[in-house]
Amino acid sequence: MKSYSLIFMIFILGVLSKNRLIYISAGVLLVFSLLNLMPNSPSSQKVILDVGVILLVIGVMMPFSQGKILASDVYKSIFTVKGCVAFFIGTVSSVMARNGMYLMKNNPEVMIGLLLGTIIGTVFFRGIPVGPLVAAGLAAFLINLIERII
Secondary structure (H helix, E strand, C coil): CCHHHHHHHHHHHHHHCCCHHHHHHHHHHHHHHHCCCCCCCHHHHHHHHHHHHHHHHHHHHHHHHCCCCCHHHHHHHHCCHHHHHHHHHHHHHHHHHHHHHHHHHHCCCHHHHHHHHHHHHHHHHCCCCCCHHHHHHHHHHHHHHHHHHC
16 A cells, blocks of 8 residues: 555545544645655655644643743742643653654554554544654653563
8 A cells, every 4th residue: 555545645644524624734745645745765754853843842831932931930830730731741752752753763663553553542542742852752661661571
């Protein structure tokens, strides 16, 4: 099966599930693939991933730049139970994402499961497809745990 056939199936799943993030992403990849515009090097994938993460971080930080969250708000919220939990989880998830990058780099075979799991979670469970990196980190944690037990 050609790679664009898989992308087309993902596009159709996105349309059927009304998941705009999936069908736009798959549609762009489909057009790029059909027109042979898709860069075919590991460095180009890294650049695209970096751009995606940068855009995500910009989206998360927009309330700061718009003055909707002030420094005093940060101080007040970080010292609440919810704020402390969020701070802890943010720290742990960033470390897990780093471990996920190592897992994907050293074991590329896990990418298929991560991608399919992310697509299934997004299409059928209304998830948001920003989790492959953290999912890889969680997978790395569980794989290491299982390897230590066995």
